[in-house]
């Protein structure tokens with residue numbers, strides 16, 4: 471049974487937030503999986519990156535952005551950030567009882583299931599890898615695997631700066647090295663920014679290593695929470711941008727340009743919102 475009910479003439483409205491452009495990898499999958507829905511997306515760029523922030527900062531930011539999304543009238547909130555999900559989704563569910571949330575966590579379960587050698591890698595922010603929720607995920611789904619954890623400080627920020635760029639390449643050289651040394655055969659991308667550099671990770675690890683990104687699974691879970699029917703999924707369409715309203719706590723023109731370059735040629739509507747927490 472779905473968590474939300476709609477009359478047939480009502481357009482489902484999905485809220486999404488991330489520290490920046492990483493959640494656009496989730497939005498991309500949602501646009502495909504939920505062609506009936508519209509979307510409000512917040513990039514908390516004034517407070518990015520989240521990966522090295524204290525949990526109490528992430529809690530405060532998550533409540534602020536979630537409140538903004540519910541003020542827009544969204545039916546559910548997708549926490550399109552592994553760092554915010556692992557550190558704050560339990561608190562969000564308590565703060566907004568009876569409101570549906572969908573979280574994004576590193577794909578440890580599919581990675582462990584896909585691995586033939588039992589040697590699995592995960593790339594994520596320091597905050598995600600230090601969280602109790604991440605450790606519980608490993609114990610639950612990958613206790614039988616050797617899990618190589620690679621914290622990637624600076625990588626999300628380097629991706630925010632625009633692709634391609636030399637800093638991203640240099641960081642990936644460093645962060646892929648322990649994965650090669652451990653001879654992993656499967657790597658979970660545990661940060662929503664990283665799917666935008668999945669091809670570069672794959673190029674460094676070789677064709678035998680499988681890369682796991684959970685965006686499509688998150689989109690299917692959201693569709694089920696909304697009670698939407700399964701439809702044939704196509705590629706990007708000319709109406710994608712018309713179904714989205716983007717918000718940022720930093721520069722609207724910069725987010726418009728980043729979205730254009732990461733998701734495609736549409737003209738995206740972007741509005742700046744206050745980064746100041748409401749008390």
Ligand code: DGL
Nearest residue numbers: 492519520521552553662
């Ligand atoms: N995209 C986010 C994640 O999935 C956060 C990256 C960051 O702000 O450090 O973890």
